[in-house]
Amino acid sequence: MLPLISSCASRTKSTIVASDLQILKTGDSRSNENLHLTTLHLIMLRQHNRIAGELAKVSPHWDDERLYQETKRIVTAQLQHVTYQELLEPLLGQEIMDRYNLTLLDEGFLTAYDENLDPTVANSFATAAFRFAHSLLPGLMRSYETTSPGSWMLLRKVLFNPFPLYSSGSLDRILQSAIKTDVQKTNRFFTTEVTQHLFEEPQNETSPKKCGLDLVSLNIQRGRDHGLPGYVKWLEHCGLPRPEQFKDLSGLIDEESLKAMKLLYDTLDYIRKMTASVYDAGSVVRVELELPFVYDTKYTIMEFRPIISRSNVSEDLALILNISRDLYIMDFEDKNYFNLRQADLNSVCNIYSPAVYTCSNLEPTLKPIAGECFLNQLFGSRETESKPDFGSCPILALRLSKPIFYKMADGSLLYQAPKQVLSKVQCREPVSKTISILLFDKGIITINSPQCSINASGFIFAPSTINSDAEMFPLRDIIGQGFKIDFPCWVTDRLLAVPSRHTGLVRDASELTDFAGALHDLERSQENDGYNRYINFAYQSSWTPITMMGLLIVILIAMGAVVAFRRKKPTAKLDLPPPLV
Ligand code: HEM
Numbered sequence: 088m089l090p091l092i093s094s095c096a097s098r099t100k101s102t103i104v105a106s107d108l109q110i111l112k113t114g115d116s117r118s119n120e121n122l123h124l125t126t127l128h129l130i131m132l133r134q135h136n137r138i139a140g141e142l143a144k145v146s147p148h149w150d151d152e153r154l155y156q157e158t159k160r161i162v163t164a165q166l167q168h169v170t171y172q173e174l175l176e177p178l179l180g181q182e183i184m185d186r187y188n189l190t191l192l193d194e195g196f197l198t199a200y201d202e203n204l205d206p207t208v209a210n211s212f213a214t215a216a217f218r219f220a221h222s223l224l225p226g227l228m229r230s231y232e233t234t235s236p237g238s239w240m241l242l243r244k245v246l247f248n249p250f251p252l253y254s255s256g257s258l259d260r261i262l263q264s265a266i267k268t269d270v271q272k273t274n275r276f277f278t279t280e281v282t283q284h285l286f287e288e289p290q291n292e293t294s295p296k297k298c299g300l301d302l303v304s305l306n307i308q309r310g311r312d313h314g315l316p317g318y319v320k321w322l323e324h325c326g327l328p329r330p331e332q333f334k335d336l337s338g339l340i341d342e343e344s345l346k347a348m349k350l351l352y353d354t355l356d357y358i359r360k361m362t363a364s365v366y367d368a369g370s371v372v373r374v375e376l377e378l379p380f381v382y383d384t385k386y387t388i389m390e391f392r393p394i395i396s397r398s399n400v401s402e403d404l405a406l407i408l409n410i411s412r413d414l415y416i417m418d419f420e421d422k423n424y425f426n427l428r429q430a431d432l433n434s435v436c437n438i439y440s441p442a443v444y445t446c447s448n449l450e451p452t453l454k455p456i457a458g459e460c461f462l463n464q465l466f467g468s469r470e471t472e473s474k475p476d477f478g479s480c481p482i483l484a485l486r487l488s489k490p491i492f493y494k495m496a497d498g499s500l501l502y503q504a505p506k507q508v509l510s511k512v513q514c515r516e517p518v519s520k521t522i523s524i525l526l527f528d529k530g531i532i533t534i535n536s537p538q539c540s541i542n543a544s545g546f547i548f549a550p551s552t553i554n555s556d557a558e559m560f561p562l563r564d565i566i567g568q569g570f571k572i573d574f575p576c577w578v579t580d581r582l583l584a585v586p587s588r589h590t591g592l593v594r595d596a597s598e599l600t601d602f603a604g605a606l607h608d609l610e611r612s613q614e615n616d617g618y619n620r621y622i623n624f625a626y627q628s629s630w631t632p633i634t635m636m637g638l639l640i641v642i643l644i645a646m647g648a649v650v651a652f653r654r655k656k657p658t659a660k661l662d663l664p665p666p667l668v
Pocket residue numbers: 120121212213214217218220221224246281302305306309
């Protein structure tokens with residue numbers, strides 16, 4: 088266990104009682120800021136002790152200080168190795184890694200250490216650029232309290248809460264919770280868990296509700312405190328032409344975000360760097376983040392390289408250093424081993440699509456039914472693009488959609504996505520997956536959708552119970568509420584990078600009365616055929632009154648034309664010469 092911050096430090100774990108629980112001591116008090124972070128600190132501490140033990144065996148003549156220093160160098164190197172290989176590479180992309188000579192060697196030691204370089208973290212990096220990750224934070228985390236698949240907890244509950252680590256066996260569950268929690272993509276959306284409930288005090292019946300902080304405001308304000316120049320200045324600093332109008336930023340910032348920015352800012356000069364960093368969705372590696380990011384990481388690796396190359400360790404210890412692509416997190420206390428393979432690292436896979444998926448590497452279920460490439464059907468020629476933008480969860484093509492949720496009579500929700508986009512897509516794992524919907528100003532509602540299916544008509548069907556967090560947002564009437572929806576990777580993780588979050592309006596399904604009845608029947612029968620038929624029916628039924636009016640007008644015009652044509656006919660006859668009889 089990590090040492091405790093208070094007088095509890097002298098006690099052994101077994102003597103600690105609930106009232107004694109303290110936050111844990113590391114090099115930085117912020118390590119208690121969230122449970123997963125604290126857990127990683129704990130793991131690294133155990134790794135330190137394990138390696139020190141190994142070193143003591145092979146070098147019994149080393150004193151404590153030497154053991155400590157050598158171990159520290161190895162653990163630092165391991166951590167940096169993991170960071171460069173498992174985080175930076177997917178984050179920045181191979182091209183940038185290579186361009187700045189950041190790619191780790193397959194074997195041997197790097198020798199590019201330059202002790203004259205100043206590795207200090209740049210102000211702009213800490214105060215804006217690297218905070219991009221705040222937009223990755225999910226509102227819901229997999230619960231560590233139970234291993235049942237549909238169990239979630241609000242992010243706020245893991246903040247400054249290292250206490251679960253006190254219970255025996257909890258480390259495994261907390262790691263599972265971290266591994267299985269999807270992060271969001273980098274964009275201008277932030278979970279209300281950090282914009283409204285950051286470090287909010289727990290409420291109970293006797294204490295009034297305490298107000299949470301807003302992390303985004305803090306970030307922007309911190310930029311001002313630190314005197315960061317505005318975004319435009321930053322672009323100039325990076326050698327780019329000075330944008331004069333908002334439209335000059337297109338290409339750097341997507342159109343939708345630009346529109347939103349125009350509403351906020353009278354002039355370009357007011358755009359804060361932090362704002363731009365997250366508004367510039369999907370392009371963390373582009374100028375405004377690339378430079379500080381790369382400079383900092385480059386300097387850091389310069390430090391890292393000699394740690395390996397100068398390290399005075401014997402051949403045997405190469406084994407300790409050899410932490411390949413798979414990261415093994417070892418819980419030495421509980422003797423459990425977690426092999427965090429790349430595929431399991433949702434947090435990384437979700438940030439970035441590691442490769443452009445082509446027809447050949449798509450899963451069979453996603454392959455075209457009619458022979459034509461499925462990806463091309465969805466994205467036109469996008470398949471030929473060399474690399475997806477950074478920051479995008481490889482999300483199914485919902486970009487074109489204007490999704491609408493229908494609240495059904497039984498309280499379930501139905502999501503309608505555009506037919507052309509979702510056609511022929513099936514859920515990869517159709518059971519026990521969750522779609523999170525963030526209702527504006529209301530919080531998060533989780534729809535468990537064990538029968539989830541996206542079928543040829545483009546519906547995601549979420550018929551089962553809707554779990555709202557009773558504490559915060561009892562699922563009352565959500566009709567008329569705006570919503571944002573996050574589609575997690577299970578829907579999307581095989582395809583190109585497109586936004587994973589959408590906004591729309593929840594509509595009343597009374598427009599679809601028959602539909603609601605049919606939905607009920609369908610739920611009971613749960614037969615695929617019936618489901619497909621039903622969905623097709625639903626799709627037709629989803630015509631809006633405006634569409635109906637339009638259709639009516641077209642019919643009336645057509646009828647008018649027919650009547651006019653008929654009336655004209657006798658006149659034409661009159662012009663004919665009389666019969667020759
Ligand atoms: C639950 C997750 C997180 C929470 C609650 C959180 C919260 C915070 C808070 C409250 C601050 C200080 C804001 C201020 O007053 O200026 C901060 C700073 C920062 N955060 Fe986060 N953060 C989280 C995750 C992350 C992640 C994943 C990253 C990057 C990968 C990150 C990067 C940073 C950086 C670089 C700073 C500035 C640190 C400094 O200036 O020394 N944060 N965060």
